[in-house]
Amino acid sequence: xxxxxxxxxxxxxxxxxxxxxxxxxxxxxxxxxxxxxxxxxxxxxxxxxxxxxxxxxxxxxxxxxxxxxxxxxxxxxxxxxxxxxxxxxxxxxxxxxxxxxxxxxxxxxxxxxxxxxxxxxxxxxxxxxxxxxxxxxxxxxxxxxxxxxxxxxxxxxxxxxxxxxxxxxxxxxxxxxxxxxxxxxxxxxxxxxxxxxxxxxxxxxxxxxxxxxxxxxxxxxx
Numbered sequence: 001x002x003x004x005x006x007x008x009x010x011x012x013x014x015x016x017x018x019x020x021x022x023x024x025x026x027x028x029x030x031x032x033x034x035x036x037x038x039x040x041x042x043x044x045x046x047x048x049x050x051x052x053x054x055x056x057x058x059x060x061x062x063x064x065x066x067x068x069x070x071x072x073x074x075x076x077x078x079x080x081x082x083x084x085x086x087x088x089x090x091x092x093x094x095x096x097x098x099x100x101x102x103x104x105x106x107x108x109x110x111x112x113x114x115x116x117x118x119x120x121x122x123x124x125x126x127x128x129x130x131x132x133x134x135x136x137x138x139x140x141x142x143x144x145x146x147x148x149x150x151x152x153x154x155x156x157x158x159x160x161x162x163x164x165x166x167x168x169x170x171x172x173x174x175x176x177x178x179x180x181x182x183x184x185x186x187x188x189x190x191x192x193x194x195x196x197x198x199x200x201x202x203x204x205x206x207x208x209x210x211x212x213x214x215x216x217x218x219x220x221x222x
Contacts, residue, residue, distance in 0.1 A: 013143060014071035018064045020140030025060045028218045029053045059094035062087065067148045089201045096196045096207060101216045102141045103189040109134040110182045113175050131164055131175075137220070146185075149192060157181045 033053045035041040041049070062082060069076040082088050112130050138161060146154050160181040163174040197207060 017143040059090040099193045106182045106186045
């Protein structure tokens with residue numbers, strides 16, 4: 001029963017992660033890619049926008065399929081699930097971008113937490129705001145990376161995140177443990193970024209940091 005309970009918790013977390021990820025994707029799509037209702041966009045312009053939005057959503061959906069399969073115990077092979085090179089390249093390219101983006105979020109959180117920890121004048125509401133934001137992005141972007149890439153410190157990282165969620169005030173000790181885990185995870189993400197970049201399917205496909213930075217700003221925009 002304990003094993004079944006842990007499995008159900010993992011599935012629940014995976015579904016929450018997929019939901020959070022798709023929520024970010026759709027927010028970006030409707031806020032930045034599709035013309036608003038009542039706009040003066042022509043039919044041709046609307047078709048182009050819809051085609052572009054579809055192309056941008058497809059890699060996220062494919063990534064979610066692989067992640068859910070992995071969570072359910074199925075070792076899905078990208079080459080067998082997506083049997084064309086362009087699809088595999090899309091998935092690998094999206095994974096590389098997600099790794100880079102969440103690495104920036106982890107690094108920013110650690111820097112913010114370390115700056116705050118030097119000051120004992122904690123403000124409950126303001127102090128927790130960036131923590132809440134980080135936890136939200138972790139559930140949407142970080143959890144799939146942790147689970148989908150078999151991160152060796154998965155349990156320790158999850159425990160640190162759950163400890164942050166369990167408190168209504170900023171606890172320096174819990175925050176310190178979370179920062180330590182984030183620093184370790186950041187190093188792992190850097191190595192993972194290099195490994196993904198070396199995949200055959202991405203050979204000759206340079207990583208566009210400017211485009212990734214633009215995408216990150218759209219994801220975190222309110």
